[in-house]
Amino acid sequence: GLDQDPSFRAVLDGQTIAQVKGLSRTDLEVLYAYGFNFLTRGDTKRAEDVFLHLCFIDPLEAKNHYCLGVVRQMKQQWDTAIDDFARFCALDATNPEGYLRIGECLTAKGDRAQARQVFDVALREARKGNGPKNAVEQAERALAGLGKGE
Numbered sequence: 001g002l003d004q005d006p007s008f009r010a011v012l013d014g015q016t017i018a019q020v021k022g023l024s025r026t027d028l029e030v031l032y033a034y035g036f037n038f039l040t041r042g043d044t045k046r047a048e049d050v051f052l053h054l055c056f057i058d059p060l061e062a063k064n065h066y067c068l069g070v071v072r073q074m075k076q077q078w079d080t081a082i083d084d085f086a087r088f089c090a091l092d093a094t095n096p097e098g099y100l101r102i103g104e105c106l107t108a109k110g111d112r113a114q115a116r117q118v119f120d121v122a123l124r125e126a127r128k129g130n131g132p133k134n135a136v137e138q139a140e141r142a143l144a145g146l147g148k149g150e
Helices: 006-012 025-040 044-057 062-074 078-091 096-109 112-127 135-148
Strands: none
Touching (some): 025 044, 044 062, 096 112, 112 135
């Protein structure tokens, strides 16, 4: 009988759960603000709960995946954070911040060669003017930091 459920059918037709449940962008931004507050206060448990929920109900919003990755990076859950940042990059492929965070996680795992490749992608995108104003500096600093350990 699940295939007859209107909500299930709407999701199968391409709507997000947030859309099916009638949540507005304003509603979702309020949830995001709660998660971001928890994140900035260091309450990783609550932040993770909020961003995981947001990724589930609003999966096409890149910043939800980015913030979930940040939480998991803070918790030193490197592989899970890499997955979160990879989803962010899939949704916002020219934003160097996702590549920078993946590189940081790879570096923490000891995979310096792969981290270098990802930092190079970040630097390329940053030099195109993508990301925050200091993205070039962040990428160059990350690459220089890798050079010190070799």
